Amino acid sequence: MAWMIGRTAALADPEAARRKALAKLQGLAGLDDPEGLVVPILIDAILMAESYRGARHQVDFLNDLTERVDALIRELNIHEKTRDWAKAS
Numbered sequence: 192m193a194w195m196i197g198r199t200a201a202l203a204d205p206e207a208a209r210r211k212a213l214a215k216l217q218g219l220a221g222l223d224d225p226e227g228l229v230v231p232i233l234i235d236a237i238l239m240a241e242s243y244r245g246a247r248h249q250v251d252f253l254n255d256l257t258e259r260v261d262a263l264i265r266e267l268n269i270h271e272k273t274r275d276w277a278k279a280s
Contacts, residue, residue, distance in 0.1 A: 196212065215264070215267055218270050218271060221270050221274065222266055222267070228259075228262065229263065231259050232256065232259045232263060235255050235256035235259060238251070239252040239253055239256055
């Protein structure tokens with residue numbers, strides 16, 4: 192059960208991409224430490240926005256943000272699969 196919005200989909204229909212992301216984030220309640228996963232992403236997003244403000248260069252903190260988002264998605268996917276397996280049993 193892979194999940195990815197993708198650049199093309201996000202740019203073509205940002206509202207649909209937001210709805211897909213929100214639907215995925217509803218699984219946070221089932222994780223052991225949702226705050227531990229989400230708070231670092233929010234901090235990186237704030238730092239990235241501030242570092243990019245008015246600049247015409249590579250976005251600082253983007254690699255850190257990407258890694259944390261990937262980790263969050265991995266945890267949500269694991270939670271979904273575990274929940275699906277439990278329902279199937």
